[in-house]
Amino acid sequence: MIYDEFRASEAGNRTDKEAPITEAARPPTYVDLSEARMVLAELGIQLTERQMKRAAETDAEGRRKLPFFIDPIDGRLKIARQALIDAYRKRQIAAMKNVRDNSPIQ
Template sequence: MKPPCYIGLSQAREVLAEMGIELNERQIKRAADPDPNGKRKLPFFVDPIDGRLKIERRTLVDIYRQAQAEAENNVRS
């Protein structure tokens, strides 16, 4: 098993762009910022060392793969 690879906002945008999901800086920032209830759209966390938002690369990709699988399952129903 590979060790986790934590990436920041700009790197997350790049990973998503490689998958064909083009987001601007504002869109990725909105997904990372907590809503009024304190929940984030994507599981970014504040790095305890540098204070920047981070997400595990594999988790980000898995979220989109899971969303795609759910969409495909809904079509078949």
């Protein structure tokens, strides 16, 4: 109860510079290949394990389709959860900008 009162008083004393932590300010959450598949499934994108592995593989120039990296501690591929979501949103926005408007001129 004392903690709740302290938090309430601190919230009342907060200045604009001391805003609460937002999603953008939180440290990134890193997920592996299987967790990345689940994140995409939440967005309605169903991929097989093989498709996820292909997206994480490097091409002849050493680039990946998605920004996966090798975790220095356990040596497995990881990606920031938000980077994965942002990659799909960027493609969706680009596709929407390229749609031709076929509506008749009035």
